[in-house]
Amino acid sequence: MKQIICAAVLAVCTFGVQAQEKKFHFGAKAGAQSTTITGDEEDVSARIGAHVGVFGEYMINDKFSIQPELVFSMQGADSDVEENVFGENYKGEWVKLNYLNLPVLVKYHFSGVKGLSVGVGPQVGFLLSAKQKYTTSVEGVTTEHEDDVKDNLKSIDFGLTAGAEYELPVHVFFGIRAYQGFMNINDIDNDKAYNSVFQLSAGYRF
Template sequence: MKKRVITIICFVLIGIVQSNAQVTFQPGVKGGVVFSRLTNFDSDFMTGFYLGGQLAIKFNKLYTLQPELVYSQQGANSNYSDLLIDNYYNESIITVNNSVKHSLDYLCLGAISKFSFGTGFHVIVGPSLDFKVNDNFDKSYFYSDSPIGFDFAIVGGFGFSFPNGLSLDARFKQGVVDIYGNNYNTNIDNNNNGNYDEVVLNQSFQLGLSYSFDIK
């Protein structure tokens, strides 16, 4: 009986060792362009960039867990018009068009799940906890409120990985926390609905490259 127990334990330990031996670690770098906007903000897309590092923890051919630490430029462009009265000539009203760039820079900590297919294509999904490192809202023309210091976002997308460690990614990132920290569930209207059309959220599209180093 003892021999059987010892034999079973040996087989279990061998299986664990072999399983762990299949797990590989590949550090890497990543960067690309960000097209971002703010919902319910009367704004257009702003172009920025992201840059950072990643660690691909590959459990098998299908699944890879990929922690990431990325600096990301986000925000939005707003256009507005001023009406100026020209009294000196003929008291005409002059319309002046202006543009304001609202910057929100984050340090993003992500936990991306990457599902790979044999052809090199992959699908990615995961959460991202973003910490604000800079913004210019106190310098804006008519938005004087300062955004809160963090955001939580969901990331999804797809890409293609080459055998040499280079990958192409296209991602959509949706924030779920109001940038001012407002809880619009407490603002109830006559129909018992919150003012969800006032929620200001980060939203962005990302196109980029990453390179994973082989440390074998």
């Protein structure tokens, strides 16, 4: 995984060096997001997280561009699970998943509305860490737990991302984006679990 990450960083940096020659733009972005886990997981709800990253955009022509990104993303879901097993009460709190995501978008720039663009493309995610918080209660004694569950999940996620951006004349832009994972990230049983993310971003394009 380290080799893939280094290659991605090198690619972005190489594009940046060639910016003047190839109509390439480099930038950074950050924002808030609502994330959850879909699939067979029923007792979950959305969790608020954040993301921050860098990108490079190569203009193919006036209407189309390709934009690879490198983004740190705080994902996961809040848990609503409550059950009693052999006299022990279990209550789920949350699952926190930190990913390093590499989306590559093909973007269309509207000529009639300067600064407005839409994009769609694949995204690969590398799981950096995974923690789960829950409480157990036996005979009135409540105990909080926070476990490392990275070994229970697949190290790679894959899906499709799409969204829209509007850039001001001062090169500041605002974006909205949705991601849906296609790969089952559960690695311990047959239950299916997929990452789902809705993002709001702001950034600057050099």
